[in-house]
Amino acid sequence: xxxxxxxxxxxxxxxxxxxxxxxxxxxxxxxxxxxxxxxxxxxxxxxxxxxxxxxxxxxxxxxxxxxxxxxxxxxxxxxxxxxxxxxxxxxxxxxxxxxxxxxxxxxxxxxxxxxxxxxxxxxxxxxxxxxxxxxxxxxxxxxxxxxxxxxxxxxxxxxxxxxxxxxxxxxxxxxxxxxxxxxxxxxxxxxxxxxxxxxxxxxxxxxxxxxxxxxxxxxxxxxxxxxxxxxxxxxxxxxxxxxxxxxxxxxxxxxxxxxxxxxxxxxxxxxxxxxxxxxxxxxxxxxxxxxxxxxxxxxxxxxxxxxxxxxxxxxxxxxxxxxxxxxxxxxxxxxxxxxxxxxxxxxxxxxxxxxxxxxxxxxxxxxxxxxxxxxxxxxxxxxxxxxxxxxxxxxxxxxxxxxxxxxxxxxxxxxxxxxxxxxxxxxxxxxxxxxxxxxxxxxxxxxxxxxxxxxxxxxxxxxxxxxxxxxxxxxxxxxxxxxxxxxxxxxxxxxxxxxxxxxxxxxxxxxxxxxxxxxxxxxxxxxxxxxxxxxxxxxxxxxxxxxxxxxxxxxxxxxxxxxxxxxxxxxxxxxxxxxxxxxxxxxxxxxxxxxxxxxxxxxxxxxxxxxxxxxxxxxxxxxxxxxxxxxxxxxxxx
Amino acid sequence: xxxxxxxxxxxxxxxxxxxxxxxxxxxxxxxxxxxxxxxxxxxxxxxxxxxxxxxxxxxxxxxxxxxxxxxxxxxxxxxxxxxxxxxxxxxxxxxxxxxxxxxxxxxxxxxxxxxxxxxxxxxxxxxxxxxxxxxxxxxxxxxxxxxxxxxxxxxxxxxxxxxxxxxxxxxxxxxxxxxxxxxxxxxxxxxxxxxxxxxxxxxxxxxxxxxxxxxxxxxxxxxxxxxxxxxxxxxxxxxxxxxxxxxxxxxxxxxxxxxxxxxxxxxxxxxxxxxxxxxxxxxxxxxxxxxxxxx
Numbered sequence: 001x002x003x004x005x006x007x008x009x010x011x012x013x014x015x016x017x018x019x020x021x022x023x024x025x026x027x028x029x030x031x032x033x034x035x036x037x038x039x040x041x042x043x044x045x046x047x048x049x050x051x052x053x054x055x056x057x058x059x060x061x062x063x064x065x066x067x068x069x070x071x072x073x074x075x076x077x078x079x080x081x082x083x084x085x086x087x088x089x090x091x092x093x094x095x096x097x098x099x100x101x102x103x104x105x106x107x108x109x110x111x112x113x114x115x116x117x118x119x120x121x122x123x124x125x126x127x128x129x130x131x132x133x134x135x136x137x138x139x140x141x142x143x144x145x146x147x148x149x150x151x152x153x154x155x156x157x158x159x160x161x162x163x164x165x166x167x168x169x170x171x172x173x174x175x176x177x178x179x180x181x182x183x184x185x186x187x188x189x190x191x192x193x194x195x196x197x198x199x200x201x202x203x204x205x206x207x208x209x210x211x212x213x214x215x216x217x218x219x220x221x222x223x224x225x226x227x228x229x230x231x232x233x234x235x236x237x238x239x240x241x242x243x244x245x246x247x248x249x250x251x252x253x254x255x256x257x258x259x260x261x262x263x264x265x266x267x268x269x270x271x272x273x274x275x276x277x278x279x280x281x282x283x284x285x286x287x288x289x290x291x292x293x294x295x296x297x298x299x300x301x302x303x304x305x306x307x308x309x310x311x312x313x314x315x316x317x318x319x320x321x322x323x324x325x326x327x328x329x330x331x332x333x334x335x336x337x338x339x340x341x342x343x344x345x346x347x348x349x350x351x352x353x354x355x356x357x358x359x360x361x362x363x364x365x366x367x368x369x370x371x372x373x374x375x376x377x378x379x380x381x382x383x384x385x386x387x388x389x390x391x392x393x394x395x396x397x398x399x400x401x402x403x404x405x406x407x408x409x410x411x412x413x414x415x416x417x418x419x420x421x422x423x424x425x426x427x428x429x430x431x432x433x434x435x436x437x438x439x440x441x442x443x444x445x446x447x448x449x450x451x452x453x454x455x456x457x458x459x460x461x462x463x464x465x466x467x468x469x470x471x472x473x474x475x476x477x478x479x480x481x482x483x484x485x486x487x488x489x490x491x492x493x494x495x496x497x498x499x500x501x502x503x504x505x506x507x508x509x510x511x512x513x514x515x516x517x518x519x520x521x522x523x524x525x526x527x528x529x530x531x532x533x534x535x536x537x538x539x540x541x542x543x544x545x546x547x548x549x550x551x552x553x554x555x556x557x558x559x560x561x562x563x564x565x566x567x568x569x570x571x572x573x574x575x576x577x578x579x580x581x582x583x584x585x586x587x588x589x590x591x592x593x594x595x596x597x598x599x600x601x602x603x604x605x606x607x608x609x610x611x612x613x614x615x616x617x618x619x620x621x622x623x624x625x626x627x628x629x630x631x632x633x634x635x636x637x638x
Numbered sequence: 639x640x641x642x643x644x645x646x647x648x649x650x651x652x653x654x655x656x657x658x659x660x661x662x663x664x665x666x667x668x669x670x671x672x673x674x675x676x677x678x679x680x681x682x683x684x685x686x687x688x689x690x691x692x693x694x695x696x697x698x699x700x701x702x703x704x705x706x707x708x709x710x711x712x713x714x715x716x717x718x719x720x721x722x723x724x725x726x727x728x729x730x731x732x733x734x735x736x737x738x739x740x741x742x743x744x745x746x747x748x749x750x751x752x753x754x755x756x757x758x759x760x761x762x763x764x765x766x767x768x769x770x771x772x773x774x775x776x777x778x779x780x781x782x783x784x785x786x787x788x789x790x791x792x793x794x795x796x797x798x799x800x801x802x803x804x805x806x807x808x809x810x811x812x813x814x815x816x817x818x819x820x821x822x823x824x825x826x827x828x829x830x831x832x833x834x835x836x837x838x839x840x841x842x843x844x845x846x847x848x849x850x851x852x853x854x855x856x857x858x859x860x861x862x863x864x865x866x867x868x869x870x871x872x873x874x875x876x877x878x879x880x881x882x883x884x885x886x887x888x889x890x891x892x893x894x895x896x897x898x899x900x901x902x903x904x905x906x907x908x909x910x911x912x913x914x915x916x917x918x919x920x921x922x923x924x925x926x927x928x929x930x931x932x933x
Contacts (some may be wrong), residue, residue: 518772
């Protein structure tokens with residue numbers, strides 16, 4: 001449809017003075033999307049001359065009352081079926097925005113078209129029928145907007161004329177949908193009562209909705225912000241191709257985030273090879289000087305001949321993406337056949353592709369349903385979290401660190417079957433490749449218990465920095481060893497120097513650090529040792545994962561020394577540095593430590609000696625069946 | 639384990655608001671305007687098509703859109719288009735168009751392939767006259783496909799031209815007969831394209847699907863891309879869209895240069911293809927053509 005409007009304020013055709021915003025209108029089938037679009041076109045003066053009259057005539061010829069939605073139903077097939085089957089794009093203008101409106105079908109069968117449309121949108125209008133209220137497709141679309149990364153969502157409660165413009169009914173729906181979206185981390189920009197058929201609330205606050213004080217639909221659209229390129233993030237240039245059309249060897253790709261300039265030292269991931277950018281090539285003028293930012297399609301030459309291939313990621317040396325063969329993703333699934341554990345797939349992360357195997361599936365639910373019953377496989381139009389093992393290493397970022405490179409699509413038989421966000425790399429406590437068979441120990445647990453006089457356990461000491469965890473851990477280790485036991489100390493910092501040296505301090509890395517600590521500790525516990533872990537582990541969810549891994553062997557001790565005492569001790573000088581602003585991310589002076597709610601033991605080291613505290617821990621380990629009493633019958637503990 | 643970044647805003651699902659390693663940027667890159675963004679996106683699409691398909695060609699209709707397309711391809715591949723430019727010739731184009739083809743085919747160093755269309759008798763007689771004439775081109779296209787075995791054809795259609803084109807994907811699969819199944823289009827998002835046509839079938843690739851008529855003109859002006867003079871007004875009329883001579887009509891216009899065309903487009907409510915007879919014969923003529931494989 002070619003719909004061009006008489007310009008309201010002076011505007012340039014290439015939009016240099018007016019931001020262009022792409023929006024999608026989604027919601028349950030028959031809740032009035034097409035009607036709203038037709039009405040919006042009319043209210044913004046965007047209809048071609050004669051179009052309205054022509055459609056009214058067509059309606060009369062067919063003996064049907066005129067509907068605003070006819071404006072969109074340009075396809076014969078759509079009119080015959082009475083539903084919009086695909087994404088169409090229509091343009092119109094508000095006071096300060098050029099709006100590209102992507103209509104998306106509400107029918108569940110066409111979810112792939114809704115996703116195709118919504119993935120291109122800067123903002124969304126979620127429409128709800130005032131009479132029918134929130135339906136499954138309303139919830140599903142809300143969920144998908146979130147998953148697709150559409151952050152600006154306006155809610156429109158349509159057909160208010162059918163509920164006599166009842167403010168109570170409006171509030172009811174507004175509360176329900178707001179609660180649903182808030183649960184997904186999406187805050188609606190507006191909730192607007194309208195009658196798309198009659199025009200109330202679309203461009204005018206009519207008397208019939210006199211109780212409503214918020215923006216109209218047109219005003220809400222006018223407030224949307226266009227997408228911004230991600231120049232502030234670290235450089236990510238995924239390689240699309242290497243061209244040798246002449247004596248130049250040009251590495252071509254689009255800068256997804258960050259920026260680059262000739263002379264930059266770069267690293268090519270996943271191989272980790274280092275080079276310098278010699279020039280930025282272009283046509284018709286080459287080379288180009290100056291910095292190139294996110295969003296540009298560029299070609300660069302390097303100062304040395306390196307093996308580079310499509311799918312590699314070029315970044316700066318100081319902030320490279322991680323190389324991985326394993327990742328966790330939250331995905332939506334569009335294929336007829338449900339996605340199950342063990343399935344073989346093709347995964348695409350930008351231009352990179354890799355064969356992959358699903359090694360675990362969690363939280364597989366129908367986002368349309370209120371009660372989220374978890375399934376073993378992810379059905380068509382459902383969502384879930386999966387761990388995948390990749391046959392080739394890829395370079396990627398968690399979505400939270402880079403929304404462009406931290407997403408992937410899944411192909412089945414050469415057709416896109418799903419997509420989602422990279423939650424973490426190398427993660428997933430159950431991400432065991434299907435072809436690995438663990439070797440069992442030659443010793444039975446009771447043989448070890450008989451020698452050490454204790455069962456295996458994971459003693460997890462959590463608390464603020466300088467709360468005394470390491471001191472207590474060492475005292476406990478000495479005490480258990482003196483009694484003939486087999487304690488092993490696992491200190492968070494010590495492991496970071498080796499096993500976990502690839503991890504930083506992002507939320508995802510912290511979680512992975514805790515997961516590895518828990519896995520190692522659990523392995524020791526299963527083999528009869530008492531693993532003593534001393535780690536701040538501030539996130540309750542991370543500790544819950546550790547408890548899940550260690551299961552019945554887990555003993556949590558909250559070293560609950562008051563924060564002022566910890567800061568006063570400050571043996572490593574961290575508090576002082578953090579107060580001076582030299583440590584940007586330090587647990588202790590903020591509110592970021594989440595206290596345990598059900599620790600096996602709570603110890604305040606400011607009110608007792610180290611020996612007293614060790615006594616308490618020993619006592620707890622006795623009463624919870626880890627340490628054997630002198631008189632106890634060994635057999636009872638096996 | 640002691641130096642921990644404070645939590646970013648975690649939402650109910652465990653997602654967090656993007657926080658990333660920020661590198662100090664002493665000097666910021668020049669910001670991209672609307673045309674820069676369109677150009678970068680089109681170049682990305684060209685490079686994906688060239689990387690993922692085995693044998694592709696660009697359909698050069700000689701019009702403003704396909705000229706912009708060639709320009710973008712030259713930017714994507716640093717001067718020379720590395721695949722053939724195919725002109726499916728109905729033999730009924732304007733003389734100015736043939737002159738343009740012969741001149742710029744050489745100047746732009748195109749690997750030009752001119753392919754003929756079958757006679758009108760070979761075309762579905764139930765179509766209205768203009769559509770039947772246009773359908774010849776579809777047949778010519780099928781013959782060229784069979785001759786060369788292309789698995790991808792790059793076409794300069796735009797979503798804003800016409801409602802059925804608005805439903806297109808960037809990478810659009812065609813059946814073995816070259817037909818388009820509008821009801822069963824694969825999902826396409828985040829610039830990931832379905833690029834695996836079944837054996838014997840082909841893909842249509844649409845690198846300027848997201849451009850508008852005004853974008854095309856603004857870009858043509860900015861890049862100084864040559865155009866056929868028929869687009870500029872002469873004696874109160876100009877062509878907004880160029881097809882076969884016998885089924886294309888000029889529109890009333892006084893726009894004698896690109897600036898004036900842009901002003902005209904700001905004000906008009908007449909669709910671009912109003913002068914193309916085949917679009918208006920019956921309500922569904924154009925869609926029937928496209929389902930059968932027309933552009």
